[in-house]
Amino acid sequence: xxxxxxxxxxxxxxxEAFLTINCTYTATGYPSLFWYVQYPGEGLQLLxxxxxxxxxxxxxxxxxxxxxxxxxxxxEKGSVQxxxxxxxxxxxxxxxxxxxxxxxxxxxLHILP
Amino acid sequence: EAGVAQSPRYKIIEKRQSVAFWCNxxxxxxxxxxxxxxxxxxxxxxxxxxxxxxxDDSQLPKDRFSAERLKGxxxxxxxxxxxxxxxxxYLCASSWDWADTQYFGPGTRLTVL
Numbered sequence: 070x071x072x073x074x075x076x077x078x079x080x081x082x083x084x085e086a087f088l089t090i091n092c093t094y095t096a097t098g099y100p101s102l103f104w105y106v107q108y109p110g111e112g113l114q115l116l117x118x119x120x121x122x123x124x125x126x127x128x129x130x131x132x133x134x135x136x137x138x139x140x141x142x143x144x145e146k147g148s149v150q151x152x153x154x155x156x157x158x159x160x161x162x163x164x165x166x167x168x169x170x171x172x173x174x175x176x177x178l179h180i181l182p
Numbered sequence: 183e184a185g186v187a188q189s190p191r192y193k194i195i196e197k198r199q200s201v202a203f204w205c206n207x208x209x210x211x212x213x214x215x216x217x218x219x220x221x222x223x224x225x226x227x228x229x230x231x232x233x234x235x236x237x238d239d240s241q242l243p244k245d246r247f248s249a250e251r252l253k254g255x256x257x258x259x260x261x262x263x264x265x266x267x268x269x270x271x272y273l274c275a276s277s278w279d280w281a282d283t284q285y286f287g288p289g290t291r292l293t294v295l
Contacts, residue, residue: 073224110288112185112273112275112285112286112287113225113286115283158225160224169227169238172226173224174222174223175223
């Protein structure tokens, strides 16, 4: 079945550092890939998505490229801010009516001022 | 636009007691989802409604969990009786249709003692 594996946290970085959170997946067919973010005390929010190979999703300075050859969708940001501190979830879905979104376990990110 | 509303935000009960959670989705959203998020894990879909019909409840422990969305708007999720392993955050999400972006509520944190 489909699955998502993302790097374990917590990840602690200083402000303005470069961020990479790794995500790899196993899926049948050609799934859509997502990154969700959960800020403290809030619900999950869609951060970005990509629906086909080589697509790049981007939002709020974050980027992720759908790499079919390596089955990866790593999240990157060139210069993180304290306000980026949150839990980040990689997820996939085959986007069929009967297919559910499969989430990774989440990676907690701490940004130090 | 108002977001997905959930109540209560926190609930503490003893094992074998019953509990109910309420969700009010974004106005006009046809699809409603209930997820269970155990500490340290990603959300797991419990049940998905399309209007007032169930699309997927394959991961709902039906011996103790039930959910309804009688008028195709609000939804309730019930646990009866609760077990210790039900301690989790219960998230509600909604979307315009089954393939669209899901918007999440803040969740209900359940502690079973």
